[in-house]
Amino acid sequence: MTPATDDAALRAEGLTLSWDGGETIVARNVNLAVRRGETLCLVGKSGCGKTTILHALSGLTTPMEGRVLVHGKDVTGKPGSVSYMLQKDMLLPHLRVIDNVALPLTLGGTPRSEARDKAANLFERFGLAGTELEWPSQLSGGMRQRAAFLRTYLMGNDVVLLDEPFSALDALTRVDLRNWWLQISCELGIASLIITHDVDEAVSLSSSVLVLKGRPAEGVPSSIVGEVSIPRNVEGDFSLTHEYVDCKRQVLDLLG
Amino acid sequence: MSRNMGASAPSNARKVVVPLVTTIVTIAVWWFVVHVGFVPNFLLPGPDQAVMAFVEDAPLLAEHAATTLAEAALGLALGTLVGFVIAVLMDRFETLYLAINPIITVSQTIPTIAIAPLLVLWFGYGLVPKVLLIVLTTFFPITVSLVGGFRSVDPDVVDLMRTMNASNWQIFVHAKLPLALEPFFSGLRISATYAIVGAVVAEWLGGFSGLGVYMTRVRKSFSYDKMFAVITLISVLSLALMKGIDVLARVCMPWTRQKGKES
Structure with a gap:
């Protein structure tokens, strides 16, 4: 498992999570830590409880046992300390793109014009220049996702949880956006935890892949069965190297 | 091909x-x-006769139509307000939803024509019973469409806003209410037609002015050409009101006029 370190931006300690008010144990003794600027991937098969873990880390639900720490502060069951990007982009159709991405600021009490200005300054960097006054329905899937990334960033937390953020995109846009996110999260020093069931995506994106395994619906709670460290100092296209294939094999072996 | x-x-x-x-x-x-x-011909006047009757009685019809429209507008406004408040309370308090949902549904199974005489008996021949009847018939589509709209908001939107520390009020104002606008306008469209019909039915049972009063008088004098003229006018007024609501919906929801792009 990820070793306990004092510089962890996000840490989960011994989380036990349930569905149906405690009737079904989803995951037991989940421990993980993500450092500033680091991207960690949590992989597991569909239905193993990945999103449930993310809900608990975001504070939307309270675990049966264990706690969630952000920069050492206990935030268990308290939303707002980490930014959460859900699987769907969740752009509100009645708000223009700029108002959608500035929503976290507006909700926090920033005046609308100030929130718009602050968001507008980041449009170029997030590849959204020129879309400020468009409606979400006028954007392509990739652009919508970029807007969702910017909104997540404007939540103002340096810890970000991403629930299969690239799954709804076509293959080419997915690769583009993955590389873009890797670069921008490094630049902005964001600690991100991404959940996915795409092993290639996990190996391409993260510095470390955690493997979650279990069948909660059949009464077998999930747990983290292993961690694969991804070397990032490889020259050339990492996805074409032996190291990449080796990492992928290790993850697949752990998934069974 | x-x-x-x-x-x-x-x-x-x-x-x-x-x-x-x-x-x-x-x-x-x-x-x-x-x-x-x-x-x-004494049973069914021709369309040309209905048109002639309309032209002949146009000033009188306009006078009566103004009364009916005023009653319908006031009743519709109050019915919308009542429907909105009930829907918000039902969405906010689950127990209230469970408690009053069956009562509201049952209330709509009572025919308007059965309630109208009671309202006239209780409140006389003035404006009050007419407006009350319109409120009773128009609030229901508003409540049903709004409650449905509030409940159909994706729970993930609510979760996302909670991660942004949004209060229940902010979630309502920024997400639930705007997302329920489309069903609300569908309900309002239905209520608008009910408002005109409600006003006419209330006027049948008593009153001094209005298209319902005019209708009763021409029926008693067997002027069926005038009956058809007023029926046509009521249809036109209902259609105009529905069209007005469509325009209002387009103004209030500019995002619905945009076409999507392929990803």
Whole structure:
């Protein structure tokens, strides 16, 4: 498992999570830590409880046992300390793109014009220049996702949880956006935890892949069965190297 | 190839021409059966007679229509307000939803014509019973559509806003209310037609002015051409009100006018 370190931006300690008010144990003794600027991937098969873990880390639900720490502060069951990007982009159709991405600021009490200005300054960097006054329905899937990334960033937390953020995109846009996110999260020093069931995506994106395994619906709670460290100092296209294939094999072996 | 083209969506011209031709044919058939004598003229006046009656009585009809429209507008405004408040409370308090949902549904099974005499008995021949009847008939579509709209908001939107530390009020104002606007306007469209019909029914049972009062008078004098004139006017007013609501919906929801892009 990820070793306990004092510089962890996000840490989960011994989380036990349930569905149906405690009737079904989803995951037991989940421990993980993500450092500033680091991207960690949590992989597991569909239905193993990945999103449930993310809900608990975001504070939307309270675990049966264990706690969630952000920069050492206990935030268990308290939303707002980490930014959460859900699987769907969740752009509100009645708000223009700029108002959608500035929503976290507006909700926090920033005046609308100030929130718009602050968001507008980041449009170029997030590849959204020129879309400020468009409606979400006028954007392509990739652009919508970029807007969702910017909104997540404007939540103002340096810890970000991403629930299969690239799954709804076509293959080419997915690769583009993955590389873009890797670069921008490094630049902005964001600690991100991404959940996915795409092993290639996990190996391409993260510095470390955690493997979650279990069948909660059949009464077998999930747990983290292993961690694969991804070397990032490889020259050339990492996805074409032996190291990449080796990492992928290790993850697949752990998934069974 | 030509078969596929034929199965495509109708063109704008077709959308206008087909209903227009149907309407003209219907009026022509109506004129024909009356003037050839299939139906006695004292039972069914021809369309030309209805038009003549309309022209003849236009000033009087306008006066009565103003009364009916004023009652309908006031009743619709109050009905919308009542429907909105009930929907918000039902969405906010689950127990209240469970408690009053059956009562509201049952209230709509009582025919308007059965409640109207009671309202006249309790509140007299003035404006109050008419407006009350309209409120009773118009609040329901508003409540049902709004409650449905609030409940159909994706729970993930609510979760996302909670991660942004949004309060329940902020979630309501920024997400639930705007996302429920489309069903709200569908409900308002139905309520608008109910408002006109409600006003006319209330006027049947007593009053001094209004299209319902006019209708009762011409029926008693067997002026069926005038009956058809006023029936047509009521339909036109309902359609105009519905159209007005469509325009209002387009103004209030500019995002619905945009076309999506492929990803």
